[in-house]
Amino acid sequence: MSYSMWIILTASLVGLSCGLIGVFLILRKQAMMADGISHTVLLGIVLAYMVTQEVSGPAMLIGGIFAGILTAFLVQTLSSLKVRHDASLGIVFTSLFAIGVILISTSVGNVHLDVKHALMGEITFIPFTTMDLPLIGSIPKATALLLLVLLVVIFFIVAFYKEWKITSFDAALAASLGIPVIFFHYLFMTLVSVTTVASFDAVGAILVVAMLITPAAAAYLWTDKLIVMLFLSGGFGVLSAIIGYWIATWLDTSISGSMALATGCIFFVTFLLSPKHGLVSRWVRPAELREEQEA
Amino acid sequence: MLSSVIHVDDLSASYQKNKVLNDVSFEVKKGTITAIVGPNGAGKSTLIKTMLGLHPKLTGNVSFWGNSFKAAKKKIGYVPQRGSVDWDFPTDALDVVTMGLYGKIGWFRIPSKKDKEKAMNALKKMGMESYAHRQISQLSGGQQQRVFLARALAQDAELYFMDEPLAGVDASTEKAIMTILKELKSNGKTVLVVHHDLQTVPEYFDHVLFLNKTVYAHGETEEVFTKDNIATTYGGDMQWVGKGDQYVIQSTSH
Amino acid sequence: MLSNLLHINTLWVMASTMILGIAAGGIGCLAYWKRQNLMSDALSHAALPGVVVAFLIIQEKNLLLLVIGAALSALLGAFFIQWFTSASRITEDTAMGMTLSVFYGVGVMLLAIANRSPGGNQSGLNNFIYGQAAAMVRSDVITMVVLAAIVIFIIFIAFKEWKLFLFDPDFAKGIGLSIRGMNVLYTIVLVTTIVIGIQAVGVILMAAMLIIPAVSARYWTHSFKMMILLSSVIGGLSGAFGTWVSSTGSGLPTGPFIVLTSAAVFTISLFFGKEHGIVIRYIQFKMQQRSSRLDHQQVMTGKGGRSQ
Numbered sequence: 029m030s031y032s033m034w035i036i037l038t039a040s041l042v043g044l045s046c047g048l049i050g051v052f053l054i055l056r057k058q059a060m061m062a063d064g065i066s067h068t069v070l071l072g073i074v075l076a077y078m079v080t081q082e083v084s085g086p087a088m089l090i091g092g093i094f095a096g097i098l099t100a101f102l103v104q105t106l107s108s109l110k111v112r113h114d115a116s117l118g119i120v121f122t123s124l125f126a127i128g129v130i131l132i133s134t135s136v137g138n139v140h141l142d143v144k145h146a147l148m149g150e151i152t153f154i155p156f157t158t159m160d161l162p163l164i165g166s167i168p169k170a171t172a173l174l175l176l177v178l179l180v181v182i183f184f185i186v187a188f189y190k191e192w193k194i195t196s197f198d199a200a201l202a203a204s205l206g207i208p209v210i211f212f213h214y215l216f217m218t219l220v221s222v223t224t225v226a227s228f229d230a231v232g233a234i235l236v237v238a239m240l241i242t243p244a245a246a247a248y249l250w251t252d253k254l255i256v257m258l259f260l261s262g263g264f265g266v267l268s269a270i271i272g273y274w275i276a277t278w279l280d281t282s283i284s285g286s287m288a289l290a291t292g293c294i295f296f297v298t299f300l301l302s303p304k305h306g307l308v309s310r311w312v313r314p315a316e317l318r319e320e321q322e323a
Numbered sequence: 324m325l326s327s328v329i330h331v332d333d334l335s336a337s338y339q340k341n342k343v344l345n346d347v348s349f350e351v352k353k354g355t356i357t358a359i360v361g362p363n364g365a366g367k368s369t370l371i372k373t374m375l376g377l378h379p380k381l382t383g384n385v386s387f388w389g390n391s392f393k394a395a396k397k398k399i400g401y402v403p404q405r406g407s408v409d410w411d412f413p414t415d416a417l418d419v420v421t422m423g424l425y426g427k428i429g430w431f432r433i434p435s436k437k438d439k440e441k442a443m444n445a446l447k448k449m450g451m452e453s454y455a456h457r458q459i460s461q462l463s464g465g466q467q468q469r470v471f472l473a474r475a476l477a478q479d480a481e482l483y484f485m486d487e488p489l490a491g492v493d494a495s496t497e498k499a500i501m502t503i504l505k506e507l508k509s510n511g512k513t514v515l516v517v518h519h520d521l522q523t524v525p526e527y528f529d530h531v532l533f534l535n536k537t538v539y540a541h542g543e544t545e546e547v548f549t550k551d552n553i554a555t556t557y558g559g560d561m562q563w564v565g566k567g568d569q570y571v572i573q574s575t576s577h
Numbered sequence: 578m579l580s581n582l583l584h585i586n587t588l589w590v591m592a593s594t595m596i597l598g599i600a601a602g603g604i605g606c607l608a609y610w611k612r613q614n615l616m617s618d619a620l621s622h623a624a625l626p627g628v629v630v631a632f633l634i635i636q637e638k639n640l641l642l643l644v645i646g647a648a649l650s651a652l653l654g655a656f657f658i659q660w661f662t663s664a665s666r667i668t669e670d671t672a673m674g675m676t677l678s679v680f681y682g683v684g685v686m687l688l689a690i691a692n693r694s695p696g697g698n699q700s701g702l703n704n705f706i707y708g709q710a711a712a713m714v715r716s717d718v719i720t721m722v723v724l725a726a727i728v729i730f731i732i733f734i735a736f737k738e739w740k741l742f743l744f745d746p747d748f749a750k751g752i753g754l755s756i757r758g759m760n761v762l763y764t765i766v767l768v769t770t771i772v773i774g775i776q777a778v779g780v781i782l783m784a785a786m787l788i789i790p791a792v793s794a795r796y797w798t799h800s801f802k803m804m805i806l807l808s809s810v811i812g813g814l815s816g817a818f819g820t821w822v823s824s825t826g827s828g829l830p831t832g833p834f835i836v837l838t839s840a841a842v843f844t845i846s847l848f849f850g851k852e853h854g855i856v857i858r859y860i861q862f863k864m865q866q867r868s869s870r871l872d873h874q875q876v877m878t879g880k881g882g883r884s885q
Contacts, residue, residue: 055409059670062674111792112614112792114612114670115788118789119840123789123836126833130833130834198408202425204375234678235678235682237677242679245672248667249666254414279690280693299667342869
């Protein structure tokens with residue numbers, strides 16, 4: 029496969045995993061949690077580096093998952109102590125990120141880890157570190173990791189589809205039916221963390237946030253069916269990866285930045301033109317119908 | 324002989340510094356429909372939530388059929404206030420009703436055709452079958468409440484807790500809900516309803532519990548639904564319209 | 578260490594982070610009561626493209642012009658968030674998440690272009706974006722102090738108007754206060770604070786400067802006035818102390834130390850704060866439990882009446 033195909037494939041995998049996870053992020057009203065976790069994952073990676081003294085896939089993954097769950101746990105704890113949820117998140121993620129930055133600037137030095145890289149990502153270099161897989165052959169490491177993560181994400185979404193639905197829609201009912209709501213909260217946060225860490229090295233924290241939230245938000249304006257929303261959101265993620273790559277080549281600029289822009293463009297077009305919940309629907313739909321629905 | 328379903332003993336709970344429930348004790352018998360009434364801030368919703376373990380209790384004891392809530396969970400249905408969920412959620416009415424069955428369906432399984440039928444029957448009972456595939460945000464307030472009720476019916480519980488099911492619904496929905504409640508009662512189920520409209524109490528409920536932080540009166544409606552009990556529970560908060568024994572009363576705080 | 582403290586440049590920087598902390602602490606209270614804690618995070622990210630565009634135009638680091646670029650871009654971000662939220666079923670946190678990541682992405686794109694362009698002082702630009710207070714020069718400090726002073730002035734001069742605006746907008750409208758006008762003023766003050774703060778603590782940590790002092794102050798008082806004062810004090814002290822710590826070693830970043838200082842204040846407040854602190858709440862809970870039991874015993878033994 030050609031160099032650019034690998035990049036598009038890698039970014040598409042990010043778009044697909046993030047798009048699926050993003051649907052539940054939005055429905056569970058935790059979009060900003062993605063922003064928080066995408067930052068605190070830095071701390072996890074630094075800690076993993078300090079323990080193992082190397083930047084390896086598995087160690088990073090474990091470090092990132094640890095940081096993600098720690099974030100979710102601390103936010104949950106503060107919220108249960110009556111600190112407003114958004115304030116809790118703001119306090120936790122900035123503090124953990126600050127610790128990460130201090131650790132980098134003092135003990136870890138500049139060994140492959142710098143804040144800028146983490147935030148912006150360097151997808152350009154992805155195709156250069158490869159590994160061999162049976163049947164498939166030589167494949168970039170980051171791509172293989174993302175493929176694995178995508179399978180994990182799909183597995184959990186399919187296996188617990190109805191549980192995700194009910195805990196997202198009506199947690200009180202779920203609890204009264206004996207469904208472990210807290211467990212699913214943490215399982216979900218783990219999935220967000222796994223997706224974030226795997227995407228992190230490839231595309232950087234900011235694009236992860238864009239890929240997690242924006243395609244799902246666009247899908248939310250197109251449909252009223254959860255299953256359709258999942259497919260649309262994943263599709264938008266892949267589309268953003270392709271359009272973004274094209275923009276980046278055209279302007280000769282950051283690939284992940286362009287992909288983030290592409291997610292924004294898709295959302296904006298949706299926001300204006302979606303026949304269901306876009307701006308245009310307000311003008312096109314006859315007034316009587318709206319009244320009937322609102323009655 | 325009626326046996327006791329709920330046994331609440333000396334229950335108290337607080338919100339931060341304020342005690343909202345104090346020394347609440349009562350029993351509820353099988354096959355009754357009880358209205359929980361009291362002024363705003365009397366702790367009606369808190370009482371339900373505390374009994375269901377959704378709000379921490381300070382002291383006291385709650386038991387269902389002599390067991391803890393955990394052991395009795397499967398036989399209890401809860402209808403929360405309509406405002407407690409996001410009606411923009413991408414799902415339709417039938418799907419929401421099916422959710423009532425998720426506890427019974429079990430892990431790693433999707434709802435079967437039979438489950439869907441059960442949910443559909445519950446919708447039918449509430450007169451909502453033609454709305455089964457409508458997105459829930461496109462239902463009116465009364466229709467949303469019917470969907471919630473249908474979900475509780477699908478749960479097929481023995482004991483139901485309902486938090487203000489009649490608040491802000493149209494007359495036909497109110498009628499439909501009350502028909503269902505009467506039907507539940509005749510099937511031997513037990514229902515506790517937080518209720519805000521005193522005027523309809525004698526017509527709808529066979530038992531009434533006056534609550535204002537603690538229990539002021541509790542028993543069969545005919546016996547305890549008196550001017551005196553209403554006055555003491557609501558304090559000076561009430562306004563009497565009309566005269567004599569006609570219960571035309573309004574809470575001035577509404 | 579003492580010599581370090583006395584170093585004149587360090588003093589200048591400390592003064593500027595302190596006044597920044599005061600402004601951010603004050604405006605943070607407004608954001609807290611407007612329930613927009615994370616708005617500051619969204620807006621500081623949204624400022625990035627404006628900074629880079631301003632830099633691309635002027636080709637050098639002039640703080641005032643970068644700040645103006647940042648402010649315009651953050652205001653555009655605020656507009657989008659408002660628009661998405663009000664005109665569709667997108668919730669505010671989703672709108673914020675999208676805006677911050679897409680704007681930041683655009684900023685990164687532009688930055689790649691800026692870093693390619695010949696000439697210009699890109700390292701100054703990077704310092705601005707990732708926050709390096711130590712790199713500030715005197716003219717930067719003056720710009721910052723003047724703008725922060727204006728913000729502080731606006732917060733304190735219109736004290737009772739803010740209070741009405743935040744707690745009872747309908748009533749405020751009734752007595753002739755323009756809610757729209759207050760909203761515009763609030764957004765301008767918020768954006769100004771954020772963009773001048775970016776230089777000192779960076780895009781990502783700016784949110785902490787607004788959120789943490791306000792939430793900490795909440796644990797010590799019920800009065801809005803006291804909360805703003807206290808929050809400003811906490812913000813100011815964290816700013817100065819964090820800057821001092823980071824100046825004790827070479828290459829230590831400023832922002833993270835400021836954030837960790839205020840996070841420490843928050844932790845103390847969370848546990849020992851006199852309003853709803855964990856310790857005090859625990860004691861209250863136990864006392865209530867005991868009084869409940871006592872009441873109950875009295876009822877049982879018939880010695881006392883039922884207490885309300």
